[in-house]
Amino acid sequence: MSLGKFIAKRAFQAFVTLIGALLVVFLIMRILPGDPARLIAGPEASWEDIENIRKMLGLDKPLYIQFIEYVKCVFKGDFGKSIKYGTPVINEILARLPYTVLLAVAAEAIAVALALPLGVYSALKPNSTLSRFISAISLFGASLPIFWLALIFIYIFSAKLKWLPSFGAGSWKHLILPSFTLALLLMGNLTRITRSSVMEAASMNHVTTAVAKGLDNGKVLRRHVLRVSMIPIVTIMGLQIGSLLGGAVITETVFAWPGIGSLLIDSIFYRDYPLAQGIILFIVLAFVIVNLAVDFIYGLIDPRVRSRTWS
Amino acid sequence: MSIVLDVRNLKVYYELGNGVVKAVDNVSFQLYKGEVLGIAGESGSGKSTLGQAIAGLIRPPGRIVGGQILFKGKNLLELSESEWRKIRGKEISVIFQDPNSYLNPVYTVGFQVAEAVEAHNGGSPKHYIHKAIELLKMVRIADAPRRAVNYPFQLSGGMKQRVLTSIAIANKPELIIADEPTSALDVTVQAEVVELLLELKKELGSSMIFITHDLPLLLEIADRIMVMYAGKIVELGSSHHIRNNPLHPYTRGLLESVRYERKAKLKSIPGSIPSLISPPPGCRFAPRCPFAYEKCRKIEPPLKQVDGRLVACHLFNEGGNDG
Numbered sequence A: 001m002s003l004g005k006f007i008a009k010r011a012f013q014a015f016v017t018l019i020g021a022l023l024v025v026f027l028i029m030r031i032l033p034g035d036p037a038r039l040i041a042g043p044e045a046s047w048e049d050i051e052n053i054r055k056m057l058g059l060d061k062p063l064y065i066q067f068i069e070y071v072k073c074v075f076k077g078d079f080g081k082s083i084k085y086g087t088p089v090i091n092e093i094l095a096r097l098p099y100t101v102l103l104a105v106a107a108e109a110i111a112v113a114l115a116l117p118l119g120v121y122s123a124l125k126p127n128s129t130l131s132r133f134i135s136a137i138s139l140f141g142a143s144l145p146i147f148w149l150a151l152i153f154i155y156i157f158s159a160k161l162k163w164l165p166s167f168g169a170g171s172w173k174h175l176i177l178p179s180f181t182l183a184l185l186l187m188g189n190l191t192r193i194t195r196s197s198v199m200e201a202a203s204m205n206h207v208t209t210a211v212a213k214g215l216d217n218g219k220v221l222r223r224h225v226l227r228v229s230m231i232p233i234v235t236i237m238g239l240q241i242g243s244l245l246g247g248a249v250i251t252e253t254v255f256a257w258p259g260i261g262s263l264l265i266d267s268i269f270y271r272d273y274p275l276a277q278g279i280i281l282f283i284v285l286a287f288v289i290v291n292l293a294v295d296f297i298y299g300l301i302d303p304r305v306r307s308r309t310w311s
Numbered sequence B: 001m002s003i004v005l006d007v008r009n010l011k012v013y014y015e016l017g018n019g020v021v022k023a024v025d026n027v028s029f030q031l032y033k034g035e036v037l038g039i040a041g042e043s044g045s046g047k048s049t050l051g052q053a054i055a056g057l058i059r060p061p062g063r064i065v066g067g068q069i070l071f072k073g074k075n076l077l078e079l080s081e082s083e084w085r086k087i088r089g090k091e092i093s094v095i096f097q098d099p100n101s102y103l104n105p106v107y108t109v110g111f112q113v114a115e116a117v118e119a120h121n122g123g124s125p126k127h128y129i130h131k132a133i134e135l136l137k138m139v140r141i142a143d144a145p146r147r148a149v150n151y152p153f154q155l156s157g158g159m160k161q162r163v164l165t166s167i168a169i170a171n172k173p174e175l176i177i178a179d180e181p182t183s184a185l186d187v188t189v190q191a192e193v194v195e196l197l198l199e200l201k202k203e204l205g206s207s208m209i210f211i212t213h214d215l216p217l218l219l220e221i222a223d224r225i226m227v228m229y230a231g232k233i234v235e236l237g238s239s240h241h242i243r244n245n246p247l248h249p250y251t252r253g254l255l256e257s258v259r260y261e262r263k264a265k266l267k268s269i270p271g272s273i274p275s276l277i278s279p280p281p282g283c284r285f286a287p288r289c290p291f292a293y294e295k296c297r298k299i300e301p302p303l304k305q306v307d308g309r310l311v312a313c314h315l316f317n318e319g320g321n322d323g
C-alpha cells in the first residue's frame, strides 16, 4: 500500500467513526434527564415562557429533524450555537483548546522525561535498590486518586510554601501544578511499560548477536534494545495523549484550568446540547488523529509494520 | 601444531531459584590451529553453554564458576569487559543456531553487517556499507547490493544464516564457533551452508568449533570430535577413531540411532538426559546405559587415554587406579 492510499483509507475510517460518534452523542444527550429550556427560563418562568424558549432552540421539532439540523451545522463548520453562551460552538472550543493542548503536552513531556530513564534503568538493573524503589513509586503513582494528589500539591506548594498559584491560567507558573499532578499519574504506567518492554527486548537473541560482534554497551542498548522496545511505549503514550486531549476533567476542575475538560462538565450540567455534542465530537476526533499518528510511528519504528501498512 | 584454545576444568553453572544447573561441569580440551573440532551430544548436554563461555557471552543466571579458558596463551576469564569487547567478533566469533531470531528485525541486513566492521574500526555503520556488501558477496548472497538494504523479514532462512555468517567473519576471526548453524534450515540448504562455512574457514585460516547434535555430519567434516553428555565430555578423539571404533556406549548409541533412522530420537538409547541440578552419582549415563554395573552408579569414570582417544567409561578402565 502506498502512503497516499494508507492516508485515504484511514481518513475514510475516521469519517465513519465520526458519523457514528455524532449519532451516539446526539442520542445520549437527549436521553439525559433535564431540560435546557427550563434551565434557561429559570424557576419563576411560566409554562409558556418555557415553550417559547424551546421553540427558539428548535427543541420542539421531532428528534430526526433536530439531528438533521445538527448534522448541517456540523458540516457548515460552526457546530451549532451554544445554548449557554449564544456563540458558535466552534468558537468556544477553539478558545479552550490551546489550554488543553498546552496542559496535555506539558504533562506528557514531563511524564516521558521521568518515566523513560527510570523504566530503562530498572529494566537493566532489576535487582538494585533504586529499581525496587522505582517500582514501588510507580505503582503508588498509578493508583493514587488524582484529586487527592492535586489537593496535596496545592496544600504544599500554594498554601504552605506560597511558591505557585493554586488555580487559573495565565503564566507558566500556573501550568506547573496541574501538569506535574497529571504527569505523576501518567508516569506510573509509562515506567512499568518501559521497564517490561525493555526487559523483554534485552533478552532477545539478536541482542546476543550485537554483543558477540564486539559492539559497545551504549550502541547495543540504543540500537538493539531501546529501538525494539519502543512499540508498546509509543502505544501507551498515544493513549495517554489522546485522553489528555479530551480534557483532564478532574485536574482542570480542581485547578480551575480553562480547558476542554472543564468546559465539557459545564456544558453537561447546563444541558447545553450543541456545546456538549461539539466537545465530545472533538474528543473523538482527537483520538482518531492520535491513533493515526501512532500507527504512522509504528511504521517508522518497525519495517515489518511499514510493509504491511504503508510502504 | 600450535594450540589456539586451551580449556581447563571449565565449570559453567546456571544459578536458578530451584537449584544450580551444572551445564558445563569440569570440561577440559584443546583446539589446534586450523582444525575443525566437532562437539556432539543430545540437546541439553551443555554444548551451547560451552560455546558461549568461550565467546564471553554467558549472562546471568549463567556464571562461570571455575576453570580457565586460555586463548593464545591468555586466560580469557581474567579479561575486563573492555578487553573482552576487543576479542568478541574480532578474534572469536559465533554463528548462532536460529537465523530468524538472531538478526534485529528493525535494521537492514547491510547495516547489521556493517556494524560488525564498525565495532572494531570506529566510525559509523554508514562508512562500511561497501565493506558489508563485499562480505555479503563472500557468503555468496546473490545480488548483494540490493539485499543489503533488505530487512531480515524479507530474506529466506538460508539467506539470513549467510548474513549471520558474514557478520561472524567480518573481522577475519581466528576462532569461529558455529552453534548448530544448520539445524533451523531446510534440509536442501543445509549442505550448502556447511560447505560455505568450511570454505570460509579455510580461506581465513581460522580454527572452528562446530556444534551439532548430528554426529554423522561431524564424521564427514570434523578433524576431531568431542561427545558431551550431561555437561561432561564422554569421548574425545579423531573422526577416524570415532567413525571406525566408537568406544563409549553413548557415542555408539548416537551413531546407531542415526544409522537406523536419521530423524528419530535416540532409538537405541531409551530415556533422556538426567537433571543437571542433581545428576545421578557415578556415571551420569548409567541410568540409560545397557552396560551399566554397580561401580558405574557409585564412581564417576575419569577421562582415560584408551586406544588413541579419551573416553570416560569404566568398561575401558577396569582394574585401573580407581578400582
Ligand SMILES: Nc1ncnc2c1ncn2[C@@H]1O[C@H](COP(=O)(O)OP(=O)(O)O)[C@@H](O)[C@H]1O
Residues within 6 Å of the ligand: B014, B016, B021, B023, B041, B042, B043, B044, B045, B046, B047, B048, B049, B050, B061, B062, B276
Ligand atoms: N539461560 C539459561 N538459563 C537457565 N538454564 C539454561 C540456560 N541456558 C541453558 N540452560 C540449561 O543448561 C543446560 C545445557 O543447555 P545448553 O548449553 O543449551 O545445551 P545444548 O546446547 O547441548 O542443547 C540445559 O539443562 C539447559 O536447560
Ligand code: SF4
Residues within 6 Å of the ligand: B248, B249, B250, B283, B284, B285, B286, B287, B289, B290, B291, B292, B293, B296, B301, B312, B313, B314, B315
Ligand atoms: S561407566 Fe558404566 S554406565 Fe557409564 S557409560 Fe560406561 S558402562 Fe555405561
Ligand SMILES: [Mg+2]
Residues within 6 Å of the ligand: B044, B047, B048, B049, B179, B180
Ligand atoms: Mg544448543
